[in-house]
Amino acid sequence: MTRVRNPQLNKNGELIHLLSLERLPSEIVTHILDTATNFVSVNDREVKKVPLLRGKSVFNLFFENSTRTRTTFDIAAKRLSADVFTLDIGRSSTSKGETLLDTVDNLSAMAADLFVVRHSQSGAPYLIAQHVAPHVHVVNAGDGWHSHPTQGLLDMYTIRHYKKDFSNLVVAIVGDVLHSRVARSDIHALKVLGCPEVRVVGPRTLAPAGFESMGTRVFDNLQEGIKGADVVIMLRLQNERMSGALLPLREEYFKTFGLTPEKLRWAKPDAIVMHPGPINRGVEIDSAVADGPQAVILSQVSFGIAVRMAVMAIVAGNSA
């Protein structure tokens, strides 16, 4: 019995934080994607700025290392004319014994308006969102294995861009689903947008049958898993999975679950191939696929800025 209201919505059902895509109303997701469409053109202009967050302070709180996501959030906030402060917390406060909420309190005292949070623990952004003052917004930039909602949204943006409509799609998510916040966010977003068939594909150590409880079909065979798929999302394989007895050798992984041009033929001829990056060439994906005509990996990156602009502009425009 959940006694607490979904903390990312205010009592009018408006988005005040973005913490997860789970059961988010589809109108909100569509509104974010539509708003992002407008920002894509900003990125093509000579002066790449809009004044929506002028005078606002955005703090990037990265308790876990990241270059790519942090940079795109940084660019997105700057294009919205916000003042952006990036803190590499992993190496400062918490190593001196300061707790997560101490850090947040200190930064709130510096008049933060929006926190972009990445943390290695699932749920950490919820703790922050429930703790900050009502006017402060929190955007989850990845928490543990739980959620990476802006990645999920940019993936939806990409799919919508290439496939127009979700109602007939088969989407296969391949690889280390168990430890993947991207996979969970994609699954939730696809469900919200009405995608009829979401599959997860991988060895049983990384794609356990329990994912059926999230409304997906689970496959332990790549050929069956991507057969007839419109979208194939390849997940990054972390090196530490080999040491934890989850997999033997990366060569064997590539042989069984790595995507090559030959294997990609099992999917639909017009299937697109996505990857949250950074890619491991020759581990989960062959270079010929990553650089090939069906890959849309670089589009994902550029859409990512527009989507993050849309998310920050929308949450900052709603009040608790």
Added chain:
Amino acid sequence: MRFLGKRFSSFLLEIMKLRIDNGRVLDPATGLDSVGSIALAAGRIIGIGRMPEGFEPARVIDAAGCLVLPGLVDLAARLREPGHEHERMLESEMAAAVAGGVTSLVCPPDTDPVLDEPGLVEMLKFRAEKLHQARLFPLGALTHGLKGEVLTEMVELTESGCVGFGQAEVPLASTQVLQRALQYAATFGYTAWLRPQEMSLGKGVAASGAIATRLGLPGVPVAAETIALQTIFDLVRSSGARVHLCRLSSGAGVELLRRAKAEGLSVTADVSINSLMLTDEEIGYFDSRARLAPPLRQASDRAALSKALADGTIDALVSDHMPVDDAAKTLPFGEAEPGATGLELLLPVALHWAASENVPLRRALAVATSAAAGVLGHALGTLQASVGRLVEGGVGDLCIVEPDERFEVVGQALVSQGKYTPFEGHALPGRVRCTVVAGQVAFER
């Protein structure tokens, strides 16, 4: 009178004469259930129903509309002493015990330092007795420092007051050490108190299942419990040891226990108030109040635990009391310290369980009184005949409760320093009005 120490002499014997009138006197052990009076003197019950001739109480308590029960026996309550003396934790948690009607409690050995030396146990018992609140029955560590290597001096520890031996939340890595510990304990007839948890599988933070999958929380599979249970049962079979299984969490675990009992193995078991009534749905949006060890599991597990407690497969209901402070709970779910406050909720949950699942009141109260005392058995020594019961000539430990008075659980309003419970906001029945320990009023609302 031994409990109070010798310096309380004849003066006390006079003023400690107490009579409780008009209450519904209910003793789950015998089935006694009638409205009447109880007389107490010199720390003992001297009359139930009929009053001794010439008895003149110094005080009379009118218990009309209340249940008069044996004081509760809680087989799992952490007082966090030694370790938290500076916070006066022993004082607050013993006060929480009597506020919850608990008059006897068993504390696990995972204190700081660990209860692995007779001197520490004696000191703890001495400090607890000075408070004149609940009776404290410590468990000693099975191995030194709970490190799983060297056995403790179980005979010495028993002489200093330990009622059994366990590893608390630290499972033994070596099955050989477990085997030897059980063989050694069996030599002297001591009971090993073990929480069945396979070490490496037990490392997650939430029960494996749909919720852990969705929230991206590392799971604890049911196999962590069942594998440990199978190992323990095999070793009980070969060693003849007596084992008490602490806080079962799964339906599959219950099934193994059922079979072991049918086979005649010398095992008993308990379940926590949390696992009895709640499921992993309580985690909601990463609510650290539901961060518990063992983790809350699914509805089918909860139903199996409830049924097993009702039919006697599981012997006792425990509070699994664990005061955790703000700093340790206001952390991301996986980093938050497991545990919940519980001493003041044991009786309300037992009453709620009886009402909501059609369990006879007698059974719902036995699991926290006589049946729990039965787990302790001869380790109680001379108290064995009367702890957890209402017996003429037995200890004067009882509690008076208004059974229909409902209240909303508010952590901040509890006596315990532990303010975190997954029952926060739940409405529960049963307000303790008065708790009597050794014939003396130890708590009154």
